[in-house]
Amino acid sequence: MTMTEPVVSAPFFLRGESVEGRQATHRSRDLGVVFATPTIDLDRAVYPRTEVPPLLDVPLTEIIDFLVETGLRIRDPENPFVRECIERMAATHVLPRAVLHQQVHGATGYLDKRLLETVVEQNFPDPRALDEWVPKQDFTGRRSFVRAFAPRLVHVLPGNSPGVAVKSIAQGALVKAVNLFKMPSSDPFTTVAILRTMAGIDPGHPVVKSMSAVYWRGGDESVERVLYRPQYFDKIVAWGGGDAIDNVVKYLGPGLQLVSFDPKTSISMVGREAFASGAALDDAAQRAASDVMILNQEACVASRIVYVEADYAAADRFCERLHAHIAEKAAASGDARPLDPDLREEIDALAMLDDEFRVWGRTDGKGLVIRSDEPVDFHPINKTVDVVRVNSLDDAMKYVNVATQTVGFYPFERMPDYRDRLAAGGAQRIVRLGDAGPSTIGNPHDAMYPLHRFVHWMAHEDGQHP
CATH class of the missing domain: 3.40.605.10 (Aldehyde Dehydrogenase; Chain A, domain 1)
Known part of the structure; x- marks a missing residue:
């Protein structure tokens, strides 16, 4: 000092x-x-x-x-x-x-x-x-x-x-x-x-x-x-x-x-129904952005990984819309901290691997989306989210564990099909995509x-x- x-x-x-x-x-x-x-x-x-x-x-x-x-x-x-x-x-x-x-x-x-x-x-x-x-x-x-x-x-x-x-x-x-x-x-x-x-x-x-x-x-x-x-x-x-x-x-x-x-990590799961129309795609992307940006992604309930049931072209369309909504919320938050130097270095390295990853945005703390085939090996934070493309949401279940806190899910009608399997994997809470924030009063934590x-x-x- x-x-x-x-x-x-x-x-x-x-x-x-x-x-x-x-x-x-x-x-x-x-x-x-x-x-x-x-x-x-x-x-x-x-x-x-x-x-x-x-x-x-x-x-x-x-x-x-x-x-x-x-x-x-x-x-x-x-x-x-x-x-x-x-x-x-x-x-x-x-x-x-x-x-x-x-x-x-x-x-x-x-x-x-x-x-x-x-x-x-x-x-x-x-x-x-x-x-x-x-x-x-x-x-x-x-x-x-x-x-x-x-x-x-x-x-x-x-x-x-x-x-x-x-x-x-x-x-x-x-x-x-x-x-x-x-x-x-x-x-x-x-x-x-x-x-x-x-x-x-x-x-x-x-x-x-x-x-x-x-x-x-x-x-x-x-x-x-x-x-x-x-x-x-x-x-x-x-x-x-x-x-x-x-x-x-x-x-x-x-x-x-x-x-x-x-420590917990919250995730999102987006089914193929999100790509039925442009309106559905934008709705799902906006809901996912809301969950990512809870407390500027500082909270445990804030989503860090989004599993998307789509081919590469559709997944990229989702990433583009998701980044736009995150950037909009980031600008309104007044928080423009750049990413930690170590995290910036890792993401900059991923951006050069075009065959395996795509990146939307910059490491300037104004919102960034990574598309990958498997979850990244670092902890996304400060308005950063990893979109993992899967052929089926069933393929995402192997990544759920006891450190998975909240799962934001879309479409809503498929939630009952997954809640038992999510609980068996160790997850503690499933909500509609976009509703990860306030929980039902008196529910388990x-x-x-x-x-x-x-x-x-x-x-x-x-x-x-x-």
Whole structure:
């Protein structure tokens, strides 16, 4: 760091209190921007197991009402914490300021009363278990009580989507957890801004007291060897790339579990029906472009590979239309980052292999389409998509695996023919092409009901028979 290089300040939030400081400096992952944080007080970051979690006896209805009020406060244009957050994040994040603003404010749609109630109802067969010990009786007459007990969670947040912070805070509150959020280097701001907003509503509220947010460099053993222990936490809820997950896995053992939203790749499948007319072709290409451009292709649900059931001439027509729609959306996004140098080099090399590949667009971050016979061996990103020509969509099934998250499908009427095979291959979600973004409220995420996995399921058996 040079003496003249600006330093962005990133405060912490520990069990209800904002903590300022600039004792430690770090660099953001993508842009290499320097930011400063306080040193981590590990004692304050851990909630003792000898104390009952603050939210345990707070009714779920009260928690939901508090989250709804938080959403209103975040959307308030005069909220100083959110304004400061977006200003600082614009310096460390690859996404443009307007997209970041939209992400943070748009994510508050999750803090809707009906939505939160639906999420709970879909995750728990009997939501009363979050509030009380629910009586049970088996067919032999043996009685017991079951509770979804408040867990102790470490959340390793991703850097690609600031909106995940809103969702993770809400989910941690719904299960009445004690939460420690490890913020990402590209966004060490959003989580604290939300928690400071909550503290502005009621600094003594149990939701506020159950939340902490700090930053440390992923893989820093001086921190992780202390925190990642079962005497402090029940589960690590980890988002992010392979390195982030690998950093967590080595600490797992009896009493400390992993709930992983690990790296996924989403794809599209376009059947021969797309070539029935010019209108159908343009419709399919526009829908595919919409799925590619979700969060400027930074999100896991954004499509990166499109399998097209066509001959070469038809596939090339699709690629031409797809590129036009991506370029249009890229221009409107305000994000014109050129591709990473290594990725640019690989694509430039492919462009010279005319017999095997064709390329539409340039490596300037304004949209690029590659046509190939097999998926490329790199990760398409930054408005780049690989169109793989297949004779039949059946031929694309061999590329589906447990890392395949969302599959956008066209035509819609053929979806039932493929959903079982996609699930058998490991895919987790099939949608209509163009609908990869918002999911049905309360549906599984990454092949699980997350809140059901977060809680500590506790049984009290009294041994009494009627």
